Amino acid sequence: MSHFLKTSALMQRGTAFLGSEYAILCGAMSWVSERNLVAAISNAGGFGVIACGAMTPELLDGEITGTKALARKPFGVNLITMHPQLFELIGVCAKHKVGHVVLAGGIPPKGSVEAIRELGAKVICFAPTLALGKKLLRSGADALVIEGMEAGGHIGPVSTSVLAQEILPELAEDNLIFVAGGIGRGEVIASYLEMGACGVQLGTRFACATESIAHPDFKKAFFRANARDAIASVQVDPRLPVIPVRALKNKGTEEFTAKQIEVGKLLDQGSVDMGEAQLRIEHFWAGALRRAVIDGDVENGSLMAGQSVGMVTKEEPVAEIMAALMAECEAALATRKAA
Ligand SMILES: Cc1cc2nc3c(=O)[nH]c(=O)nc-3n(C[C@H](O)[C@H](O)[C@H](O)COP(=O)(O)O)c2cc1C
Numbered sequence: 335m336s337h338f339l340k341t342s343a344l345m346q347r348g349t350a351f352l353g354s355e356y357a358i359l360c361g362a363m364s365w366v367s368e369r370n371l372v373a374a375i376s377n378a379g380g381f382g383v384i385a386c387g388a389m390t391p392e393l394l395d396g397e398i399t400g401t402k403a404l405a406r407k408p409f410g411v412n413l414i415t416m417h418p419q420l421f422e423l424i425g426v427c428a429k430h431k432v433g434h435v436v437l438a439g440g441i442p443p444k445g446s447v448e449a450i451r452e453l454g455a456k457v458i459c460f461a462p463t464l465a466l467g468k469k470l471l472r473s474g475a476d477a478l479v480i481e482g483m484e485a486g487g488h489i490g491p492v493s494t495s496v497l498a499q500e501i502l503p504e505l506a507e508d509n510l511i512f513v514a515g516g517i518g519r520g521e522v523i524a525s526y527l528e529m530g531a532c533g534v535q536l537g538t539r540f541a542c543a544t545e546s547i548a549h550p551d552f553k554k555a556f557f558r559a560n561a562r563d564a565i566a567s568v569q570v571d572p573r574l575p576v577i578p579v580r581a582l583k584n585k586g587t588e589e590f591t592a593k594q595i596e597v598g599k600l601l602d603q604g605s606v607d608m609g610e611a612q613l614r615i616e617h618f619w620a621g622a623l624r625r626a627v628i629d630g631d632v633e634n635g636s637l638m639a640g641q642s643v644g645m646v647t648k649e650e651p652v653a654e655i656m657a658a659l660m661a662e663c664e665a666a667l668a669t670r671k672a673a
Pocket of ligand 1: 637
């Protein structure tokens with residue numbers, strides 16, 4: 335029995351959907367969300383999600399097997415919609431009877447939502463606007479994540495607070511909506527739950543947990559950083575619609591500007607088309623993130639982080655972070671006047 339009665343009551347639809355004790359997802363973070371962190375999140379009562387990123391089907395197969403060996407509770411898999419082998423990856427999830435697949439990185443391609451549902455798994459999609467949220471639900475998404483631009487990694491243009499106000503009153507009563515972006519403490523979780531969210535998703539707050547395999551220098555950079563250090567990348571070529579990425583400012587963020595100019599020139603010369611140009615940009619990020627997370631190159635790598643990074647001050651076990659979030663949420667709800 336949970337100590338967090340008020341929070342658990344508000345999270346009930348979310349926990350029933352996820353099969354977890356708390357409706358707190360740790361959003362997939364490429365290179366960071368591998369078996370150790372994912373299993374730790376799920377074992378601590380939350381819901382861990384493997385970041386497939388650019389993995390091949392064989393690598394994903396191995397990662398799911400490895401996570402199963404460590405996790406005693408359910409976990410999900412995040413697939414990037416633009417992955418060229420998306421349907422093979424869905425097949426790997428089917429083989430392992432993964433219960434929840436999160437589709438990230440744009441509108442799911444035709445047939446992908448259906449393919450996931452056919453294997454009996456639940457589909458979670460990102461909704462960048464109210465209209466798209468409605469469309470995704472109509473086309474079969476079981477739940478939505480609305481993620482504001484405070485978040486780490488690839489971001490949309492609108493803040494979490496505005497998305498929550500636009501989307502929750504319209505959709506949350508009849509649908510499962512998780513709120514993400516900029517969540518560092520439980521008090522704000524309480525507010526989103528009261529607005530109708532069935533749960534939340536955090537990334538930055540968990541990235542430097544004890545169980546995270548991120549390099550010690552990557553973690554140190556997070557502990558040192560303030561909210562204002564986590565800045566969104568700037569688009570330099572009007573033809574090249576790069577999705578902004580929020581990361582700690584360093585040489586790598588400057589290199590991204592240079593990369594865009596380089597890819598823009600290739601477009602000028604006609605040596606790449608728009609699709610290839612965007613793919614090159616995404617490969618740049620995947621490589622840069624790996625350099626920071628795995629190699630600890632905090633100068634040239636990409637330190638993707640959300641604005642909540644200022645609230646990440648030390649290495650803590652996942653279970654302690656989870657308990658703190660739940661206790662803060664419960665304490666906030668306890669101060670509300672009885673209806
Ligand atoms: C280092 C890092 C890597 C991320 N990589 C991915 C990814 O591969 N796929 C994805 O859907 N989201 C990715 N995200 C976003 C998270 O899943 C999550 O939605 C986000 O971190 C939530 O906002 P917060 O950082 O403010 O907590 C990443 C975030 C971070 C900080």
